[in-house]
Amino acid sequence: MLQIRMLTALLLVAPAVMAQDDLSKMFGKDSVSRQPVIATFKSTRVINAQSNETLKKGELDFRVAHRFGDLAGGDGGAKTFFGMDNSSDIRIAFEYGITDRLMVGVSRAKGSGNFSQLYEALGKFKILQQTTDNSMPLGVTVFGNAVVTSMKSSTEEPDASYFDKFSSRMTYTGQIILSRKFGNILSLAVLPTYIHRNRVVFMDQNDMFAVGVGGRLRFSKRLALVVDYFLPFREQASKDYFEGRGTKFYNPLGVGLEIETGGHVFSVNFTNTTAILENQFIPETTSTWKEGQFRWGFNISRRFSLGGK
């Protein structure tokens, strides 16, 4: 347990130390020819997944993300205006760039899944940047968050929302984002991810690893197709147990259109996840594209400069 705590803490903070040395070596002597590749993604998120991007120093990003109800299936269709009458999750966030490579943020999400009423603190650090001369072929960014729910506790101990102490309310994400921009058209990211939930129901997993992939295909200066997908590694015994009790887990997939309009980045997307935060949509997605359980969603990002260099 101690090792896991230390590992995750190091994942959140320590790489910054190495990054300083690496960047000094990379850019110090030959900074003209080794320019960092910029705008691999246009926003700090692809759809559900994080991108490699961080905010610039002094930049405040006000973000709103919304996921509607099922577009089709039993709860969708014309009677709910294809899910528009319902909301499965809403997230409002303020994120701030402390340096050009380190950002922090806080958010409030409605939550969808075992927990609702979520408060999130997050940090993201760009360790390495891809360079134009390919001396560094990949960008490496780390992301971490801690999420707490303020919902009332269930009175039943087997329930996920039974909180006998404060720590039972907390979940965490640690993530490494490996990214590469191929020319001016295509950007890809791979996201090895670790989720820790302090308290879970019987036969669920406190620790879960997942791998995500994200991509951005640019159509024009302001328009791009964005896609992301996560493969959570849930133990077979856990899958079997929950399937036996009527719950099947699915892998989150999001597809969207990203539109950049000045200070705004607006993405309209479809995804089978009901939740927005990694802590929920990676381990707890129980809706599937195949049964029409996918939904409209949007991410809006509005950036304000609060200082500058």
Place this chain on the structure above:
Amino acid sequence: MKGNRSLYSCVFKSMKTCNSPTLQSMKQLLTGLVFIFCISCTSEKGPAPTDNPADCDTVLVTSTRMYAIIQENCTNRTCHPGSGSPVVADFSTLVKFKNYITDNGSMFRLRVTGPNADMPQIMGYPQLSRATRDSIACWVGKGMPD
């Protein structure tokens, strides 16, 4: 702790304006967050749910009782009243509630009576107890008797 302190110093020394009050505050904030994370990380699992939680022969399963539960936990808010969201799950009358279950049995089971039921979902109210969910399941299983 001393090691941690030097670690953060390294991180923040790399910032050109390391001594600014804002960054000092951020440094303290980050240190605090990492500390809170380290001490608050636990790994617990809930106990196994009872396999036969409710004896449907003895549980009181009347429409009056069930609809009272629904009114208290589902329609006394901005949800499920018929005028609010979601419109498809309109529980504003007992008849409409029954109709919803008839038409959307699997969805109702998944979100209300199943093992991972997540309703009621918002507004800060506690989840329904497992015994209550099982009682509702018994009522549905018996054909929603009056």
